[in-house]
Amino acid sequence: MTAGRPARRLEGLAFVTPFLIVYLVILIYPLLMGFVLSFQRADLFGARTFVGIDNYARLAADPVFHQALGNTFKLTLLIVPALTVITLALALALNRPTRGAAWLRGLFFSSSVLSVTIVTLIWRFVLTPDAGLVAEILQAIGAEPIPFLSDRNLAIPALAVTTIWWSIGLPMMLFLAGLQQIPEDIYEAAALDRAGRWTRFWRITLPSLRRTVILVVMLQTAAQLQLFGQAQLLTAGGPSGASRPVVLFIYEASFVRWELGYAAAAAEILFMLVLLVTLAQYWAARPREGE
Amino acid sequence: MLGAMLMAAPLVWTLLLSLKANSELMRDSGTAFSAPYTLENYRAVLQGSSAFRWLLNSLIVSTGTMIGVLILCSLAGYGFARLEFPFRRTLFVFVLLGLAIPEQAVILPRHQLFAALHLHNSYPGLILPGLAGPFGVFFMTQYFRAIPRELDEAAMLDGASRLRIFWKVLLPLTLPAQATLGVFTFLAAWNDYWWPLISATRSERFTLTVGLASAQMNYAQTSGLGFLMAQAVFASLPILIVYLLFQKQIVRAIAGTSGR
Numbered sequence: 001m002t003a004g005r006p007a008r009r010l011e012g013l014a015f016v017t018p019f020l021i022v023y024l025v026i027l028i029y030p031l032l033m034g035f036v037l038s039f040q041r042a043d044l045f046g047a048r049t050f051v052g053i054d055n056y057a058r059l060a061a062d063p064v065f066h067q068a069l070g071n072t073f074k075l076t077l078l079i080v081p082a083l084t085v086i087t088l089a090l091a092l093a094l095n096r097p098t099r100g101a102a103w104l105r106g107l108f109f110s111s112s113v114l115s116v117t118i119v120t121l122i123w124r125f126v127l128t129p130d131a132g133l134v135a136e137i138l139q140a141i142g143a144e145p146i147p148f149l150s151d152r153n154l155a156i157p158a159l160a161v162t163t164i165w166w167s168i169g170l171p172m173m174l175f176l177a178g179l180q181q182i183p184e185d186i187y188e189a190a191a192l193d194r195a196g197r198w199t200r201f202w203r204i205t206l207p208s209l210r211r212t213v214i215l216v217v218m219l220q221t222a223a224q225l226q227l228f229g230q231a232q233l234l235t236a237g238g239p240s241g242a243s244r245p246v247v248l249f250i251y252e253a254s255f256v257r258w259e260l261g262y263a264a265a266a267a268e269i270l271f272m273l274v275l276l277v278t279l280a281q282y283w284a285a286r287p288r289e290g291e
Numbered sequence: 292m293l294g295a296m297l298m299a300a301p302l303v304w305t306l307l308l309s310l311k312a313n314s315e316l317m318r319d320s321g322t323a324f325s326a327p328y329t330l331e332n333y334r335a336v337l338q339g340s341s342a343f344r345w346l347l348n349s350l351i352v353s354t355g356t357m358i359g360v361l362i363l364c365s366l367a368g369y370g371f372a373r374l375e376f377p378f379r380r381t382l383f384v385f386v387l388l389g390l391a392i393p394e395q396a397v398i399l400p401r402h403q404l405f406a407a408l409h410l411h412n413s414y415p416g417l418i419l420p421g422l423a424g425p426f427g428v429f430f431m432t433q434y435f436r437a438i439p440r441e442l443d444e445a446a447m448l449d450g451a452s453r454l455r456i457f458w459k460v461l462l463p464l465t466l467p468a469q470a471t472l473g474v475f476t477f478l479a480a481w482n483d484y485w486w487p488l489i490s491a492t493r494s495e496r497f498t499l500t501v502g503l504a505s506a507q508m509n510y511a512q513t514s515g516l517g518f519l520m521a522q523a524v525f526a527s528l529p530i531l532i533v534y535l536l537f538q539k540q541i542v543r544a545i546a547g548t549s550g551r
Contacts (some may be wrong), residue, residue, distance in 0.1 A: 011453050016382065020429055026401065026423035027389055033400035090294065104295055106538070110369030111298070113534040114527050115482035119502040121523045122305045124507070131316065131516060133304045136324075165301065170545065177546035219326035226393055231486045233504055247395050254399050255489055264399055271396035278391045 025067055037264035055265035065266060067241050068249035071156060075245060076224040078160040079167075087168055091175030092205070101181050106174070111167030116229035123162040124149070124234060155235045155243035162230055167223070171216040178212035179205070211285055218281035222274050309333070309524050313515030332521035333550040341494060342522055345502035346529065348491075349481055351414055354500055356421035356480035357473050363422055364472065365465065366430025369457050374441065385431070389425035394485060402489055417487055421480050427472050434468040435461065474537040479521045481530055499526045 038055055042047045059065050059068035090108060094101045111119065126133040127148040148158040181203065190200050206213075228247040231237055237244030237252075244252075248265065254263035308316065336342050369377070370384050401420065402411075409415035422454040438461060448458045478527060487498045497505065503526055534541065 007549040009376050012370050012376030012379070015370030015374060015453075015457075016367045016376075020382065020386075022363060022419070022422050023386060023389060023425065026403075026420055027392060027397060027425075030397035030400040030404060031392055032336065033404070034396055037400060046346050075431060086294075093292075107295060108298055109541075110302075110531065111481075113478060113530050115500040115503075115530070116484050117500045117507065119528050120508050121503060121519065122301045125308060125520070126301045126304060165298070168298070173542060173545040180546070182441065183327065222393070226395060228395075233507060234411070250395055251485075252398075254402075260399060260403075267395050271393060275391055276391045 034264050034267060037261055038268045040261045040264075042260040043258060051261070054096060054264050056269075058262065059265055059269065063245075065246075065249060068244050068246045071241075072227070072245040072247075074156055075163070075227055076221055077159055078157065079163050079224050080220045082160070083164050083167060083171060083220055084213065086164065087171035087216070088175050088209075088213075090168070090172045091179060092136055092201075094172075095179045105172070108168035108172055111166050113167060114166070116166070117233065119162065119166045120230055120233040123147060123158075123165070127158055127162075127234075149235050150239055152242035154237050155239065159227075159234060159243055161229050162234065163224070163227065166230075167220070171220065174212055174216055175209065176224055178209045182208045189260060214284045218277055218284070222277045225270065225274055225277065303524060304488065305520050308517055309520035311517050313517045316516045323353060332517040333525070335518055336521045336525050341497070342499070342525055343500060343547070344495060345497050345499045346526070348414075348417075348496060349499040350529075352421075352487075353477045353480040357476045359422045360424075360427050360476045361469055361473055363468070364427030364431045365462065366457075367428045368433075368435050369461060370449045371428070372435035373430045373461075374453070378409045379406040386425045386428055389423075390429070398485060398489070405490065411490050412493050416479075416490050417496070417498065418484050421476070427476065431465070431468060431471055434465055438464055442470075467540075467543075470537070471540045473532070475544060477533065478530065481533075 003224065039050060039052060041051045041054070042048045094105050094108075105140040114122075125131060129145035130133050132145070134148070138145055146154065148154045186204055186208075195203065226247055227245050228251065231243055231245050231248050232251065235243045237248050238256055247270065248272070250263050250266045253259045253266060305480060307324065307328075309332055310330070311322060311332060312327075312329050317321045344492070361489075367386075371379065371386075405416050406412055410419070442460055442464075443456050446460050451459070481498075482500060482502045483498075487501045488504065491497050491501055494502070494505070503522060
């Protein structure tokens with residue numbers, strides 16, 4: 001056995017090497033390059049000069065970036081709490097072994113398998129004032145059509161509604177899975193104590209779902225901080241930047257204006273925000289005493 | 292139930308629009324609520340548009356990504372779960388750290404890297420980024436760890452090589468995990484938007500997501516609302532079929548991530 005040992009040990013490395021190469025070249029190397037790039041001024045032709053923290057200083061003073069950051073926070077704050085409450089309510093309502101419930105679960109999950117382009121295509125013609133579904137309904141009851149996507153106060157709520165419709169499936173399924181894990185006998189004990197529905201929900205269901213709630217909130221926060229396609233396709237960030245999120249800012253800085261260093265710096269800031277959320281999740285979901 | 296109606300309304304509306312003649316919708320989109328309905332738009336999608344080409348591209352890219360991920364992650368998962376080699380734990384943690392890296396932190400330099408390698412507007416260029424995600428490695432490692440060690444030890448006593456044990460004994464046992472990881476990878480690759488948007492700039496390399504986005508942007512010049520909606524329905528059919536076929540795997544995988 002001992003004779004073959006060094007070869008055996010390298011054999012293990014051979015199994016993981018193919019993935020490691022792809023991982024290093026396509027994820028880690030660009031990550032490091034992005035960090036370097038954020039301290040450079042770079043143009044389309046590849047000329048690079050180090051400019052220190054200039055890009056970050058410029059971001060700190062750029063009202064367009066501030067607006068984008070604000071929009072991203074607004075979208076996240078609109079979407080995450082609403083999505084969490086709605087999907088929890090849906091999971092509670094649909095946690096039944098009937099055919100009807102299974103069918104409805106399928107319906108609510110179906111939108112999440114659609115791509116962002118199909119979702120925005122659908123919602124464009126729900127919301128648009130000249131041919132949209134909402135406009136038709138408003139006209140039918142004698143009201144004026146509302147230009148949701150080109151009104152500066154309505155563009156962000158419109159994006160939020162679209163996103164909620166699109167993302168409802170995954171958190172609902174997570175809550176359903178969480179509900180399945182709560183042991184029946186706890187509820188039976190509560191029934192003996194004559195606990196009401198609300199008491200049972202607040203005392204048993206919600207505490208048992210603590211980890212799922214944390215998971216849903218954090219996953220969704222990380223996802224919505226990176227919201228991109230909906231805004232690019234539905235409103236193009238408009239009107240005049242009123243619905244431009246940070247990722248669209250990064251996209252425009254890099255692939256429209258080709259200010260690569262500046263875009264990279266903005267990307268690093270967003271990366272730090274997402275990282276903070278991820279770390280907060282690990283911290284919040286850590287096992288507590290008695291668990 | 293009100294919620295179900297709100298959920299279904301946009302889908303039904305899309306379907307209705309796709310079944311109406313473009314000229315009628317031009318006049319008033321409210322006509323979508325009443326007959327006559329026609330399959331004219333679907334005929335136009337099947338005949339004239341680039342949608343077929345985009346569908347084929349999406350199929351190639353998603354299938355390629357899925358196969359690549361299954362191979363790389365199965366090998367790595369087995370390696371991390373079962374074999375001893377230098378720095379095994381360190382490397383595993385190093386891979387897990389990748390879970391915290393969001394796309395926009397790497398997409399710009401990756402775009403430049405692929406430009407330098409002349410990979411844009413090519414299938415490898417669209418497939419490779421999907422192979423670098425660490426989730427599959429984590430998932431497969433967990434699955435291999437859950438298989439009883441007695442199985443490989445018995446095979447080892449019979450003198451089988453590591454590769455043979457992996458291929459003949461353990462891999463068949465991971466089929467449920469392969470199905471789950473496969474479906475998820477396929478869905479993610481099919482629906483990916485940002486990378487194909489910047490990597491595939493020529494129409495003949497568009498995936499369906501990017502193709503539909505370009506059709507949507509040029510909406511004013513295209514052949515009309517009904518046609519556009521028929522394209523959307525056509526584009527969502529394959530993925531809805533995949534979803535219906537693999538619903539069980541999808542639900543099981545989601546239940547798995549919330550466990551513990």
